[in-house]
Amino acid sequence: MRDYSQTQPRIWPQIWPNEIDHLQHVRPEAPVLYFAPEKLADTARRFAQGFDGMTTYAVKANPERAVLDTLVAAGVTGFDVASPAEIALVRDVAPGAALHYNNPVRSPAEIAAGVAAGVASWSVDGLSELAKLIEQVPQGTEVAVRLALPVSGAAYDFGSKFGEAPEGAARLLRAVAKAGFTPAMTFHPGTQCADPAAWARYIETCADIAEATGVRLARLNVGGGFPAATGPHVPPLEAVFDAIHSARDAAFGPDAPRLVCEPGRAMVAGAFSLATRVKAKRECGSLFLNDGIYGLLAEVPLMGLPGRVRVVAPDGSLRDGAPMGRVLYGPTCDSLDRLPQPVDLPGDVEEGDYLIFDGIGAYSTATATGFNGYGAYDLVTIRQPAP
Incomplete structure (x- = not known):
């Protein structure tokens, strides 16, 4: 650790x-x-005011204690963690914060550490990884199936390492529901994604998978990938928020799942x-x-x-x-x-x-x-x- x-x-x-x-x-x-810190707090407020859901900060982007303290003071109540070390760090700063463990590959010891810390949401991208969660994670806990699509617009693609294609994601979503977990879905369009349409395509595909499997999603995690303002061709965060909200409404209708996001780069850069x-x-x-x-x-x-x-x-x-x-x-x-x-x-x-x-x-x-x-x-x- x-x-x-x-x-x-x-x-x-x-x-x-x-x-x-x-x-x-x-x-x-x-x-x-x-x-x-005032600039960081301003960005946190943009997410709180513009994104229609829960914002969890991706600790991996910058784990400085000053960053976490500032975000907690700015009202951030959830954190995306990827290891027991990050879990311990957040628990020290914000004992009551919601922990989302969205690194989808974990050892049994890492899962045990997450369970002991009260992780509220887990992601998964394979049946073998789901089997590990079934052994230790209490039923009723949120488990999000990670989807991967060949979308463009990001600096580099996260789907080459993590995530299931639609057919595999559908099988996995059925298995999550059968195991007694609260079913959700998640994706990541890739870091520094400058095309809001990438989120829309992912959201539409998640809705198609949920409809095909007959599984109602409790929540939809639209990932990170939000672009930091580094040049003239980067859309403002609000344009991405609007694309996400429009796609959700069109794809899911009035029974849409609650949203969550996990910005790292865009929050802190x-x-x-x-x-x-x-x-x-x-x-x-x-x-x-x-x-x-x-x-x-x-x-x-x-x-x-x-x-x-x-x-x-x-x-x-x-x-x-x-x-x-x-x-x-x-x-x-x-x-x-x-x-x-x-x-x-x-x-x-x-x-x-x-x-x-x-x-x-x-x-x-x-x-x-x-x-x-x-x-x-x-x-x-x-x-x-x-x-």
Whole structure:
């Protein structure tokens, strides 16, 4: 079991106005992850006000204690957990929160831990996995069959690892009902899904399966996949909510199941930014930073940069030279430790400057390593990101 208490960063107790104010006055040597709790709370409110159902935060996206505390304070009462370690973490922060264990493959010991913690909802994507649940999970507990469809629109497809095609999902749904569980269905359209129609297609297929099997769904989990606002072609969350609600009403009618969602990236990405310091500037123009793909930038090779990159001089001024494409290397001695594509940065960037990466809250702290002795960072609370 991962001990999250051993991965917590050094935390500055002072709340700063923004990243630049902190950089100007402190001039830190280590990477700094800036957290704007007000921004996170605003996003939580958008889900609460716009989504017609229960919102459960996917802990895997960012398990920082400060994130969970902020979400609980903002009114989030449910959490999507994927391991006994995440269950223990949430129970420590919010003892009465609803736990949805939607990693559909678990060992008997993991199931036992979930039962002991009072998990309210489980997902399943195979008869052999259902058999494990039958042995330990009390009848009447919600069990959601995970559906997989070949839909497009996401950065990468979750259905290649988890989920049953419609025919298999129908067999599994019948078995869930026969076993005495409360039947539900769930799906995940894929991370950073920019096409609201993907949710509609999944919802329509779930309705078809429920009708074909004669099983009434108590609840429909429309998954995560909600896109973080990282560019001009990303739909607002409200457009996805509208597509979900319209598809539910059209597919199920007045007897529709209750909805639940499990946002991770969309909830937390925009609440964090990362400041890395330029350790060296090579004659060719490439830059060496004090963080890289073995640290808080681990997702960049898969997802690309999540937002804008600003360059700040030690005195707090913004560099504004003509843009120039630069190769960015991390601090380790591994040659793979570099961002995959050159990044356009001001031509007047210098050693000792700071690069601020916006939108870095999702899967940054969760995937950072301590390779080569690097990976430590400070966590600084700010009011709002600097403009």
